[in-house]
Each structure stands twice: as C-alpha cells, then as structure tokens.
Amino acid sequence: MLSKLRTLCLKGIDGFQVNAEVYIAAGLPAYVVVGLPDAAVKEAKDRVVAAVRNSGFDFPSKRITVNLAPAEIKKAGTHFDLPIALGVLAASGKLGKKPPAALEDTFFIGELALDGALRPVAGVLPMLLALKELGKTAVVPAGNSAEAAVSGIKCLSAASLKEVADWLTGAAELKPCAAQENKPAAGAPAGDFSEVKGQPFAKRALEIAAAGFHNIILVGPPGAGKSMLARRFGALLPSMNFDEALETTKLYSVSGLGLAGRLVRERPFREPHHTISDAALIGGGASPRPGEVSLAHNGVLFLDEFPEFSRPAIEALREPLEAWKVTVSRVKESVAYPARFLLVAAMNPCPCGYLGHPTRDCACTPLQVHKYRAKVSGPILDRIDLQVQLSPVKYADWEAIPRGEPSAVIAARVMKAIEIQRARFKGGHARANAFMAGAELRRHCALPEGASSVLETAMNKLGFSARSLDKILKISRTIADLEGAAAIKREHVIEAVQYRMLDKSSVPTFGGI
Numbered sequence: 001m002l003s004k005l006r007t008l009c010l011k012g013i014d015g016f017q018v019n020a021e022v023y024i025a026a027g028l029p030a031y032v033v034v035g036l037p038d039a040a041v042k043e044a045k046d047r048v049v050a051a052v053r054n055s056g057f058d059f060p061s062k063r064i065t066v067n068l069a070p071a072e073i074k075k076a077g078t079h080f081d082l083p084i085a086l087g088v089l090a091a092s093g094k095l096g097k098k099p100p101a102a103l104e105d106t107f108f109i110g111e112l113a114l115d116g117a118l119r120p121v122a123g124v125l126p127m128l129l130a131l132k133e134l135g136k137t138a139v140v141p142a143g144n145s146a147e148a149a150v151s152g153i154k155c156l157s158a159a160s161l162k163e164v165a166d167w168l169t170g171a172a173e174l175k176p177c178a179a180q181e182n183k184p185a186a187g188a189p190a191g192d193f194s195e196v197k198g199q200p201f202a203k204r205a206l207e208i209a210a211a212g213f214h215n216i217i218l219v220g221p222p223g224a225g226k227s228m229l230a231r232r233f234g235a236l237l238p239s240m241n242f243d244e245a246l247e248t249t250k251l252y253s254v255s256g257l258g259l260a261g262r263l264v265r266e267r268p269f270r271e272p273h274h275t276i277s278d279a280a281l282i283g284g285g286a287s288p289r290p291g292e293v294s295l296a297h298n299g300v301l302f303l304d305e306f307p308e309f310s311r312p313a314i315e316a317l318r319e320p321l322e323a324w325k326v327t328v329s330r331v332k333e334s335v336a337y338p339a340r341f342l343l344v345a346a347m348n349p350c351p352c353g354y355l356g357h358p359t360r361d362c363a364c365t366p367l368q369v370h371k372y373r374a375k376v377s378g379p380i381l382d383r384i385d386l387q388v389q390l391s392p393v394k395y396a397d398w399e400a401i402p403r404g405e406p407s408a409v410i411a412a413r414v415m416k417a418i419e420i421q422r423a424r425f426k427g428g429h430a431r432a433n434a435f436m437a438g439a440e441l442r443r444h445c446a447l448p449e450g451a452s453s454v455l456e457t458a459m460n461k462l463g464f465s466a467r468s469l470d471k472i473l474k475i476s477r478t479i480a481d482l483e484g485a486a487a488i489k490r491e492h493v494i495e496a497v498q499y500r501m502l503d504k505s506s507v508p509t510f511g512g513i
C-alpha cells in the first residue's frame, strides 16, 4: 500500500516543500530510501523502527520503499523521521482503513527518539516560512513550539509519535504552538561608553562606524581600551527592524542555536576566539552550518587579537567583506548564507604590543613585526573602512580625564544619521553608506570644489589605492550625515583621510600621521 505525506527541507536558509512517499510491498523485509538522502536520512530507519514499536504499533516485516521528492534537492537532517514513521503507519493501515484526510494537508517535521518521543530539530523557522502563502498546517516537536510560533504559520506541537497518530485518527487533540515571552538574551552589551576614559579619536571613529555600518580596525598597545570600546560598541546601534530580526533568527534556527525559540531582536555581538577554525568562522562542515560571520549577520563581529587568527581564517573573510554573504560548497550543491556583519577588529602594533610606546620598550625583532603585520596587510586591510590608532593613556592623565559621553547620547546622534540614510536608500540597493557601490557612490558622494584636491594629494603623495578612495568617499558621506549636511564638505574629506592611515605605512607608529 502507498501513502503520501508532506514535509519540508532546507537549502541554505530557504525552506522547500518535500513529498515523502512510503510504499509497502510483499517480499523479503527490506528498507530503501531514494531521492538524494544524506547519511542522517538513511540512518532514520533504525530510529523509525524502534519508535514505531515503542509507540505500541507493529512494524511491518515487508519490503518498504521511501521516496523523497523532488529528487534533485539534497535531503539532509533528522526531521524526516516523523513523516517517514507516519507514512509507514498509514501505508500499513495502522491509522485506519483509509488514510486520514489531515495526512494530505499537513506538513510534518520531527526527529524521533527510540522510545517514540519527538525531539526538536534545527531550521524549523525557515522551513515553515516556505508555507507562508499556502494557509496549511504544520506539526512540529513540542521543543520547537515557540520557534514555530515566530513564523506566523498555523502550527500544532506534539511530544511523541503516538500523540500525532492519535490526532490523525481523531482520538486526541494537539496543542497549538505558542509564542514565548521575548526576553532579552543573557550577556547583552556590557557597560557604557562613559566608563572608557580618553581615546576621543577612537570613540569618534566608532560613532562613524555605527552611523554608516562601516568596518573598523583598532590598533594600539595593551591597556589602551580596545576591547572595552569594542564590547560597548553594540549599544550605539539601533535595534533591528522586523525583517532584519527575521533574517538573523533564520540563521540562528539553521545553526541549531534558535532552539530557545524566540525572535532574535537585539543585534548579535559575536566574539569568537582566535583559535577558531576557518570552517567555524566562515561556515561549512559535512552538513553545512552557518559560521560566526553569519551568526553576526546584521550585528557586530568582534575579532580581538586579529593577527593571531589563522591565515586561512583571515583570508576567508574576503568574500563576506566584499559580497556580504558566504558560499559553502559541498558535494552536488553549494549553499549561501547571508553575512552582513559589522567587523570590529583589534590588534597590537607588534607581537609584544609596545612598538612605538612612549615609555616601554618593544621586545620584537623587525622580522617578527613584519610577519605579524603581514597577516592582515593588503586585501583584508583594504576592505576595512576605518583604521584607528589608539595611544596609551598615561596614569598621570588618567585621574584628570573626565568621564566620556554616555552610549545613549552617542546612539541618538547615530540614529539621526541612520534616518538620513534610510530616506536616501529607500527602495535602493544599499541600506547604509558602507554598502554603496557604483552609481550610488557617484550619485551620493559628489565632491565640492576644494575637496577633490584633498583626495588628489592623498592619492599622489600618500599612495592610496582606488579602493581606499572609495572608502574615503563613503566615510565622508557618513561624517556629513552625522552633521546633518546635505553635501560633503572639504573638512569631512580631511577627517575621513585620517581614518586610512594604515594604508600608507607598513608599521604603525603612535600619534604620527
């Protein structure tokens, strides 16, 4: 006997409908899965057999064929367990003589434990969003209930295979999925900008970074406040709108981190350690998962001790810094994950940290300094908009320096600049000044008389590349927006040039331009 069920699968962060057909024929007992299944789907057999038996049903000792269609999409994951088990029950007549009507109209997702309990799975939110316009119902594991509720799709939750079987035969009801209270995640932004004394140049650069979504690198000795500033940076950014929140939540769902079951409302702040593998940073693996760059989508990726990251990891940042996405290749197909993050990188000027320090000696050889700096030179540095050097704060000055501006005051200025950009890019390609390219860049960054001579000097005397000049234009635009100025002025360009100082020197020194 043949049964047909509906389920879903993922490609990247997009959901697709899949039909699961189960055919039971007379013959020697066998179990075959066709339709491009991965290893986890093939292993479903053992879980399905145990779950069916431990739910109080007989498992048919016949020839069972499972077909997952369409065949050209690779089927990965353990969530096919539930539809396959239900298909076996329906095809062997355990759900009544005629398959229940709800079987055809409902989408089933869930991994089975050996005792028949339903386990939560990754990627429920993006899978359900594929049903958005259909008006269909889905049944998900109880552990995914809150996440499923975020989708806005009509969903029911079940704790076991038996509960779903009883619902299909009309013997019991299933609970609708309910949203969870949206409480903020633990470990949200630590501290306020006012706690960081001094470093006005770095604070100004971070304000510009937040206003135009510009990447930034902070270079300075240990104790200058690089990490303190970076960890407080998230407080300068506005909260995400619904579309951004949904995009980011989808990535957390696919990665399996969305199981807490709520919409990720606050911008992510990811701080992976420099020992991270390039696959964990960028994404990938045998069954691809988004990496840290995608988990930071719409938020901040803070890479402390930047040159200590492996060279493949640093080089792999080139694609997301250029295209705002990463492509993960695997056998038969490749998937793309969004990765529009704001990079905040921090590094010492040399391995010991004291090169150019006014009172402490650097213990590094020139070769050590060269090797350390070479890891982030060229193409990567070129892709970072703002480059800032922090000077050490002398203890004698420390007491005298007043507390800085609170984060909320800076964030209010940032918000005004963001609103100007929202109006500017309405319906356009870019969302912020940092994403301007081609025609948008020329249209919004026209230079006034006098300002182009600043750029000419920067290019001819300081040796800036064409890519650097584009960065200077975008930063100038953000500085003008912070001031509420319609046109870029000469002083905006002069300030912007100061944030490209690493371009012209192979070894940074303190305070020198």
Ligand SMILES: [Zn+2]
Pocket: 350, 351, 352, 353, 354, 355, 362, 363, 364
């Ligand atoms: Zn040193």
